[in-house]
Amino acid sequence: MIKENFQISHTFAQMIVDAAKEVIGKDIDFIHLDGKVIASTDQDRIGSFHAAALQVQEKGSVVEVLGNEAFKGARKGISYPVIIDKKILGVIGISGDPKECKSLGFLLTKITEVLIKEQMIVIHSLDELRSSIVRMLIFENEKGDAFMNEHLQQLQHELEDRVFVAIIHLQGLNNNSSLAAKMKEILLEQGIKLFTYLFPNQIALIINESQYKIMLKRFESNNSFKYMNCSIGIGSIGILDELSKSYKHAKLALKYALSKKVTVCIYAKLDLEMIMENIDFHIRNVYATKLIGVLSEEEITLLHTYYDNNLSLKKTAEELFIHKSTLQYRLDKITQKTGENPKNYHDSVKLYIALILQTL
Numbered sequence: 001m002i003k004e005n006f007q008i009s010h011t012f013a014q015m016i017v018d019a020a021k022e023v024i025g026k027d028i029d030f031i032h033l034d035g036k037v038i039a040s041t042d043q044d045r046i047g048s049f050h051a052a053a054l055q056v057q058e059k060g061s062v063v064e065v066l067g068n069e070a071f072k073g074a075r076k077g078i079s080y081p082v083i084i085d086k087k088i089l090g091v092i093g094i095s096g097d098p099k100e101c102k103s104l105g106f107l108l109t110k111i112t113e114v115l116i117k118e119q120m121i122v123i124h125s126l127d128e129l130r131s132s133i134v135r136m137l138i139f140e141n142e143k144g145d146a147f148m149n150e151h152l153q154q155l156q157h158e159l160e161d162r163v164f165v166a167i168i169h170l171q172g173l174n175n176n177s178s179l180a181a182k183m184k185e186i187l188l189e190q191g192i193k194l195f196t197y198l199f200p201n202q203i204a205l206i207i208n209e210s211q212y213k214i215m216l217k218r219f220e221s222n223n224s225f226k227y228m229n230c231s232i233g234i235g236s237i238g239i240l241d242e243l244s245k246s247y248k249h250a251k252l253a254l255k256y257a258l259s260k261k262v263t264v265c266i267y268a269k270l271d272l273e274m275i276m277e278n279i280d281f282h283i284r285n286v287y288a289t290k291l292i293g294v295l296s297e298e299e300i301t302l303l304h305t306y307y308d309n310n311l312s313l314k315k316t317a318e319e320l321f322i323h324k325s326t327l328q329y330r331l332d333k334i335t336q337k338t339g340e341n342p343k344n345y346h347d348s349v350k351l352y353i354a355l356i357l358q359t360l
Helices: 010-024 051-059 098-120 126-140 146-154 178-189 209-221 223-227 240-260 271-277 281-292 297-308 313-320 324-338 345-359
Strands: 028-031 037-040 063-065 077-084 087-095 162-170 194-198 202-208 230-234 264-266
Touching (some): 010 028, 010 037, 010 087, 010 098, 010 126, 010 240, 051 077, 063 098, 098 126, 126 146, 126 202, 126 240, 162 178, 162 209, 162 240, 178 194, 178 223, 202 209, 209 223, 209 230, 209 264, 230 240, 240 345, 271 345, 297 345, 313 324
Antiparallel strands (some): 077 087, 162 230
């Protein structure tokens, strides 16, 4: 059975485009039926008008955009109608060469349909039940009604007034479906009742505030999580109305955990990152590109290691298995490329900020 009058929220649409980009590798937009971009992998496009989407609705089929601004607000690429049960729910577009994008279109629409249908399905099993509750709370902001209370009782779970979201990123989940089943077993053993799989390789959890400290310890020290080779982002604690915010914060923390290659990252401990998150996306991107855009991946890794070791040349060289003089040479090359000296305090701060902005 399918839910009636289903609406795609901004948070859910953003999850769709983020998940699709992980598979396709292109910038993707989700456009509402009124032509407004409600989610995008390019944050600058959210809220803009996309004329090609209206053309998609009118034709009820794919529209190729052969050049930027061929349609007002649209970029070169292809736009597809999102059709569920013969009804257009929105439009999703891929930016890039239309010929190249065309080969990705089928995969994109299938990913989108699967994610939306999963959100729309009425519950039949306990797994579907827990998944549906998590998705409603995070993506649809539903709470506290008779439906929710009744189904929480079925799971024998009491939801507190204050909760938080955690996101687990599993390496290799696409190639090993048993990993998801194993993680489900581990979560239930830890007393976590509310979680759902997010395409392509993540699991979102909703946890009560009273479990916050103990779950942080378990995430960091429990051998089961370490054995699963996962990274975990912990969102902020808040009321049920703020779950979509906690989800966003958990995503930021997870992104930082993945960049630092650590098991757990807690949003509440990301002091500079929290401030910088509120800087306009375009400004963040311009600043990071200006300072470190010329650096190679190896040089970026070197700087991360340098800062992780508190600017110690000796410790950095040891971790990178290079001679101290080699490290000095490579830092000098970074100075030549960027105009900023990592060994100078003020210049070093600028480069450090650029590295953080690159991970947001």
